[in-house]
Amino acid sequence: MKSSPTEATLPHLIGPITQLLPMSGLPAKGALPDSALPVLENTGILMEGERIREIGPFDKLERDARRSGTAVTHLSGEHVGLPGFIDAHTHSCFAGSRARDYALRNSGRTYLEIAESGGGIWDSVTQTRKASREELGSLLEMRCRQFAADGITTLEVKSGYGLSIAEELKMLRAIADAAPRVAQDLVPTCLAAHSMPRDMEGSPEAYLEELQAGLLPVVLKEGLARRVDAFVEKGAFSPSQILPYLEFAQKLGFEITLHADQFTTGGSELAIRVGARSADHLEASGPAEIAALAKSRVVATALPGATLGLGCGYTPARALLDAGACLAIASDYNPGSAPMGDLLTQAAILGAAEKVTHAEVFAGITFRAAIALGLDDRGILAPGMLADFVLFDTDHYNEILYHQGRLRPSSVWKKGRRLPDNTATQ
Ligand code: NIG
Ligand code: FE
Numbered sequence: 001m002k003s004s005p006t007e008a009t010l011p012h013l014i015g016p017i018t019q020l021l022p023m024s025g026l027p028a029k030g031a032l033p034d035s036a037l038p039v040l041e042n043t044g045i046l047m048e049g050e051r052i053r054e055i056g057p058f059d060k061l062e063r064d065a066r067r068s069g070t071a072v073t074h075l076s077g078e079h080v081g082l083p084g085f086i087d088a089h090t091h092s093c094f095a096g097s098r099a100r101d102y103a104l105r106n107s108g109r110t111y112l113e114i115a116e117s118g119g120g121i122w123d124s125v126t127q128t129r130k131a132s133r134e135e136l137g138s139l140l141e142m143r144c145r146q147f148a149a150d151g152i153t154t155l156e157v158k159s160g161y162g163l164s165i166a167e168e169l170k171m172l173r174a175i176a177d178a179a180p181r182v183a184q185d186l187v188p189t190c191l192a193a194h195s196m197p198r199d200m201e202g203s204p205e206a207y208l209e210e211l212q213a214g215l216l217p218v219v220l221k222e223g224l225a226r227r228v229d230a231f232v233e234k235g236a237f238s239p240s241q242i243l244p245y246l247e248f249a250q251k252l253g254f255e256i257t258l259h260a261d262q263f264t265t266g267g268s269e270l271a272i273r274v275g276a277r278s279a280d281h282l283e284a285s286g287p288a289e290i291a292a293l294a295k296s297r298v299v300a301t302a303l304p305g306a307t308l309g310l311g312c313g314y315t316p317a318r319a320l321l322d323a324g325a326c327l328a329i330a331s332d333y334n335p336g337s338a339p340m341g342d343l344l345t346q347a348a349i350l351g352a353a354e355k356v357t358h359a360e361v362f363a364g365i366t367f368r369a370a371i372a373l374g375l376d377d378r379g380i381l382a383p384g385m386l387a388d389f390v391l392f393d394t395d396h397y398n399e400i401l402y403h404q405g406r407l408r409p410s411s412v413w414k415k416g417r418r419l420p421d422n423t424a425t426q
Helices: 003-007 058-068 099-106 111-116 120-130 133-149 166-180 204-214 216-221 239-252 267-272 289-295 302-312 316-322 343-354 358-364 367-372 400-403
Strands: 010-019 040-048 051-057 072-075 081-085 085-087 152-157 185-193 227-231 257-262 278-281 298-301 327-329 389-392 411-414
Touching: 003 298, 010 058, 040 058, 040 257, 051 058, 051 267, 058 072, 081 085, 081 400, 085 343, 085 367, 099 111, 099 120, 111 120, 120 166, 133 152, 133 166, 133 411, 152 316, 152 411, 166 185, 166 204, 166 216, 185 204, 204 216, 204 239, 227 239, 239 257, 239 267, 257 267, 267 278, 267 289, 289 316, 298 316, 298 367, 302 343, 316 327, 316 343, 327 343, 327 358, 327 367, 358 400
Parallel strands: 010 072, 010 081, 085 152, 152 185, 185 227, 227 257, 257 278, 278 298, 298 327
Antiparallel strands: 010 040, 040 051, 081 389, 389 411
16 A cells, blocks of 8 residues: 555646645634635646645646646546544544444443443443454454545544553554554554553552553553553543653653543543643533633643533534634544544534634644644645645535535545545445
8 A cells, every 4th residue: 555666756747726725824722714724726736656746837847747747637527625634533443333332222222331330431441352363453443444434544542441561561562563554644643541450459549550661661562652642531541640650651652632521520630730732522622621721732622522422512613613722623533432433524513512613624634633642744735745735626615514524525536645545445
């Protein structure tokens, strides 16, 4: 799936793109009216290798290309182009199903009640532990093919369904195995502190100490992840329990991201205190948390897939943006709380529910999602950036979110190469 060196170095022009939204020159934080969106008309993208060499009027770039013998993909019809989508929070490496949890929730049981009675995360741990490293890698690969068809060119993938040193390593190694076989760049995150393992006798503190001694140094040594996540919540880990673990991880050089304020507050305050890269969920955040996040450098990541999967409230996206926060939007794809895994649909729905402008939604799944992952080479279409982009067969960008996910990308380009049509499974 990854490009061969020769193919990847040849210059290549594509266009004309009726409307190109390069998402450049926009602020990292705060509200964005749609009028702020730069829209380039009848544009060409000249790629060289994995990156963009030039963006400009197609007619001129085409004349230059014909003179120099540069390959041209001449598009017919109307097209809208955007940076490839970045899904900054997923649990895409898992085995099994939690359809039973979903039915129980729809019958009135809460997520936390189901977890306490042996369902929830522990159920996925049991099913994921039964799968081999090879099976987990193949499952992730299959899901990445769907993500590619959805326009996702970079995705974060968490461990967290192993909950022992050996099983967390199995998950992270499965993610590393899959990485060279999938079209996207995968950003792995160690989420061993997802929940207390039910088969462990000791205290949460003892489990976290075990991870510090036996897991994090190996993750670092094998280069399996550079990010550490934890679920800060009642029934998972409290801020005071998790703080020493996060500080230890930071000393080793890991970046921190947290599952924060999903049902109760405390997590986002901790994220700010430790200087986390992002605080994700935030459905329970109130005015104090929103104001503090807006003042901080922590990216606030909304996960509308969890809202739709659990049937609960949305992340206060409008209030976060108005207060001045950097808002990313991610799918949280996981077998429990967010089984849909369709970022574009979810982002469109969040926009309608929370009155988030199209500019803010697109920012949340492109350059602001790149900030959430600490990546500065994508999320914006400009010379020198990765040639990761999506095209939609339509004449106006308003159509994309209006169709609430039904209008799918007609082509997806990753590092200068069109992803094979067999990535489209729908
Ligand atoms: O982001 N909230 C904690 N973790 C996941 C859910 C994982 C699961 O239910 O399997 C989340 O929603
Ligand atoms: Fe999550």
